[in-house]
Amino acid sequence: MKLILVPVGLAALVVAPWVVTDPFxxxxxxxxxxxxxxxxxxxxxxGFAGQVSFGHSxxxxxxxxxxxxLYLNLGISPWFGIVLGGVAAAVIAxxxxxxxxxxxxxxxxxxxxxxxxxxxLVALNWESLTNGPVGLLITTLPPVTIAGSPLDWESKVPxxxxxxxLAVGSxxxxxxxxxxxxxxxxxxxxxxxxxxxAIGINTVQVRVSALALSAFLAGVGxxxxxxxxxxxDPDAVFSIALSVEMVFIAVVGGLTTVMGPLIGAVFLVSLxxxxxxxxxxxxxxxxxxxxxxxxxxxxxxIWGWLRLLVANRLGVRNx
Amino acid sequence: xxxxxxxIVSGVLTGSLYAMIGVGxxxxxxxxxxxxxAHGDMVMLGMYGAFWAHVAWKIDPFLSIVLCVPAxxxxxxLLYRFLLRKIVPGGELNTLLYTAGLSLFVANLALLIWTGDxxxxxxxxxxxxxxxxGISVPIPLAIAFVMAILLTAALYWFLVHTDTGxxxxxxxxxxxxxxxxxxxVGRISMITFGLGTALACGAxxxxxxxxxxxxxxxxxxxxxxxxxxxxxxxxxxxxxxAGGLLLGLAESLGAVYVSVPYKDAIGFVLFLLVLLFKPAxxxxxxxx
Numbered sequence: 135m136k137l138i139l140v141p142v143g144l145a146a147l148v149v150a151p152w153v154v155t156d157p158f159x160x161x162x163x164x165x166x167x168x169x170x171x172x173x174x175x176x177x178x179x180x181g182f183a184g185q186v187s188f189g190h191s192x193x194x195x196x197x198x199x200x201x202x203x204l205y206l207n208l209g210i211s212p213w214f215g216i217v218l219g220g221v222a223a224a225v226i227a228x229x230x231x232x233x234x235x236x237x238x239x240x241x242x243x244x245x246x247x248x249x250x251x252x253x254x255l256v257a258l259n260w261e262s263l264t265n266g267p268v269g270l271l272i273t274t275l276p277p278v279t280i281a282g283s284p285l286d287w288e289s290k291v292p293x294x295x296x297x298x299x300l301a302v303g304s305x306x307x308x309x310x311x312x313x314x315x316x317x318x319x320x321x322x323x324x325x326x327x328x329x330x331x332a333i334g335i336n337t338v339q340v341r342v343s344a345l346a347l348s349a350f351l352a353g354v355g356x357x358x359x360x361x362x363x364x365x366x367d368p369d370a371v372f373s374i375a376l377s378v379e380m381v382f383i384a385v386v387g388g389l390t391t392v393m394g395p396l397i398g399a400v401f402l403v404s405l406x407x408x409x410x411x412x413x414x415x416x417x418x419x420x421x422x423x424x425x426x427x428x429x430x431x432x433x434x435x436i437w438g439w440l441r442l443l444v445a446n447r448l449g450v451r452n453x
Numbered sequence: 454x455x456x457x458x459x460x461i462v463s464g465v466l467t468g469s470l471y472a473m474i475g476v477g478x479x480x481x482x483x484x485x486x487x488x489x490x491a492h493g494d495m496v497m498l499g500m501y502g503a504f505w506a507h508v509a510w511k512i513d514p515f516l517s518i519v520l521c522v523p524a525x526x527x528x529x530x531l532l533y534r535f536l537l538r539k540i541v542p543g544g545e546l547n548t549l550l551y552t553a554g555l556s557l558f559v560a561n562l563a564l565l566i567w568t569g570d571x572x573x574x575x576x577x578x579x580x581x582x583x584x585x586x587g588i589s590v591p592i593p594l595a596i597a598f599v600m601a602i603l604l605t606a607a608l609y610w611f612l613v614h615t616d617t618g619x620x621x622x623x624x625x626x627x628x629x630x631x632x633x634x635x636x637x638v639g640r641i642s643m644i645t646f647g648l649g650t651a652l653a654c655g656a657x658x659x660x661x662x663x664x665x666x667x668x669x670x671x672x673x674x675x676x677x678x679x680x681x682x683x684x685x686x687x688x689x690x691x692x693x694x695a696g697g698l699l700l701g702l703a704e705s706l707g708a709v710y711v712s713v714p715y716k717d718a719i720g721f722v723l724f725l726l727v728l729l730f731k732p733a734x735x736x737x738x739x740x741x
Binding site for chain 2 (some may be wrong): 186188233236237239240241243244245246247249250252255256258259312374375378381385390413414415416417418419421422423424425426429443
C-alpha cells in the first residue's frame with residue numbers, strides 16, 4: 135500500500151504545476167510545502183524527542199538572514215546559501231541546546247521562547263549586520279539556465295520545484311530518522327528520560343542531535359522563505375507567531391508521524407490562506423480551533439486519526 | 454538622582470499591574486498545574502471590556518472593573534468546566550499546547566471582530582500627570598496602581614482567611630491529601646481558574662487607559678507573565694507579587710541605565726538565569 139502511495143505522491147508533485155496554473159494556487163502549494171518543511175523540522179524535536187519548543191523561529195530566522203546576507207554581501211548564490219542557512223541554524227542551535235536542555239517539559243518550552251525573543255531583539259538592534267527593523271531586500275535573483283533556457287524567477291513555478299524538493303527531502307530525512315537507532319533513542323527519551331538515561335543512552339547528546347537536525351531543516355526552510363519573499367525583517371522571521379505556527383502544523387497534522395506535518399500543512403495552510411482572501415485579519419483562527427480539537431480528540435493528529443479510520447474499515451472488511 | 458527616583462516610581466507602578474497578572478497565572482498553575490498560554494488574551498479581553506463599556510455606555514474605565522471582574526470569573530469557571538477539565542489529566546505539555554490553541558483562537562477571533570486597529574481610551578483627567586516633588590506620575594497609572602494593590606490584597610486575604618482560600622492553598626500544596634481531607638478538588642479547581650481569569654481581566658481593565666489596545670497585545674503580555682511567575686517561583690503568590698515588582702523595576706531601570714533597545718531582553722535574560730540556577734524561584738517557594 136505504502137509502496138504505491140509514495141511514487142503516486144511524487145508524480146502528483148511533479149505534475150501539479152502543469153495542472154494548476156492559477157498563480158494563487160501555485161502560491162498556496164508553495165506555502166503548503168514550505169510549512170511542511172518547517173512542520174517536519176519541529177516534529178523531529180517536538181514529536182520524536184518530545185521536547186516541545188516555542189522558539190523555532192530562531193532557527194528559521196537564522197537561516198533566512200544567513201542566506202540573505204551571504205547573497206547580498208558576498209554574492210554567494212542562494213543554491214548554496216539555503217544549505218548554509220541550515221548549517222548556521224544548526225550551529226546556533228548548539229549553545230541554545232546546552233542552555234535549554236537543562237530544563238524539562240514546559241520549562242524547556244518557556245526557555246526556548248525566551249531565547250528566541252532575545253535573538254529577535256538582537257537582530258532588531260544589530261543594525262550593521264541585519265539592517266535593523268528596516269530589514270533586507272533583494273531585487274534580482276541570480277540567472278540560472280536549465281537545458282539552455284533561462285529560468286523565469288518572476289513565475290512562481292521554479293520556486294515550487296525547489297520547495298517541493300526540500301519538502302520531499304525533509305520528509306525522507308524524518309522517515310530515515312524514524313527507522314534509525316537515533317530515532318529509537320529519541321522515542322526512549324520522549325517516553326521517560328530517566329529510564330533512557332539509566333539504560334545508558336547519552337540523553338544530552340541524543341537531544342542535541344535531534345535539535346541540530348531540527349534546526350538545520352528549519353534554517354533551510356527559512357532560507358527558502360527569504361528567497362521566495364525576497365525580503366526579511368526581524369519581526370517577519372523571528373516572531374513568536376511563526377514558532378507557534380510550526381508547533382500547530384506538526385501537532386494538528388500528527389505528532390511523531392512522518393507524514394503528519396504534510397497533512398497538517400495541507401489542511402491548516404489551505405484553510406488559513408483561503409480565509410485570508412476573504413477576510414483581512416484573523417486567518418489563524420482555525421489553527422487555534424484545530425489545535426484544541428486535536429489535543430482533545432486526536433492525540434496523533436489528523437494523520438493518526440485517518441490511519442485509525444482506515445485500519446478500522448479494513449479490519450471490519452477482513453472480519 | 455531625580456531620574457533614579459522617577460524610574461523607580463514608574464517601575465513600581467507598572468510592576469504592581471504585572472504582579473496582579475502574575476498572581477492570576479500562578480494560582481492556576483499551583484492548583485491545576487496548568488501553564489495557561491491564554492492568560493495574556495484574558496488580559497486583552499479585560500482591556501476591550503473596559504474600552505467598549507467606555508464607548509457604549511460612557512462608563513469610566515476604572516468603574517467598569519465591577520462588571521469585568523465578575524464576568525471574567527464566570528467566563529473562567531465555564532472555560533474550565535467545559536473545556537479544560539478534560540485536558541488537565543493529560544499532563545502539563547498537553548495543557549500548554551491546548552491553551553496555546555485557545556490563545557490563538559481568542560486573539561484571532563478578536564482580530565476578526567474588532568480588527569487589528571490600535572485603539573486608545575481618552576480620559577479628561579489623563580492629560581496632565583501629577584507632579585509630586587518633580588516626579589511625573591500619570592494619573593491613570595496611579596489609580597491603576599492603587600486598585601491593583603487593593604484587588605491583590607483582597608485576593609491574598611481571601612486565600613489566607615477564608616475556608617475556600619485555605620482549600621485552594623491546600624490543593625496547591627498537595628492535591629491528593631487535600632481530597633482525602635474532604636476538599637472537592639474539582640470545585641476548587643473551577644473556582645481557582647475563575648479567580649485567575651478574573652484577575653487577568655481586572656488587570657486588563659486597569660491597563661486599558663495606559664496602553665494601546667489591539668487584539669494581539671496578549672502575546673507580549675503572556676511572555677512577561679511567565680517571566681514574572683518564574684522569577685518568583687511557579688505556584689507562589691508572594692513570589693508572583695515580588696516577581697512583578699522586580700520585572701517592572703528591571704525594565705524601567707534597565708531602560709535608563711542599560712539600554713533602551715534591550716529593555717525587553719532584560720526580563721528574558723533574568724528569566725533564563727533564574728530557570729537555570731534557581732528553578733524554584735528567587736525565594737525558593739515555587740515548585741519546579
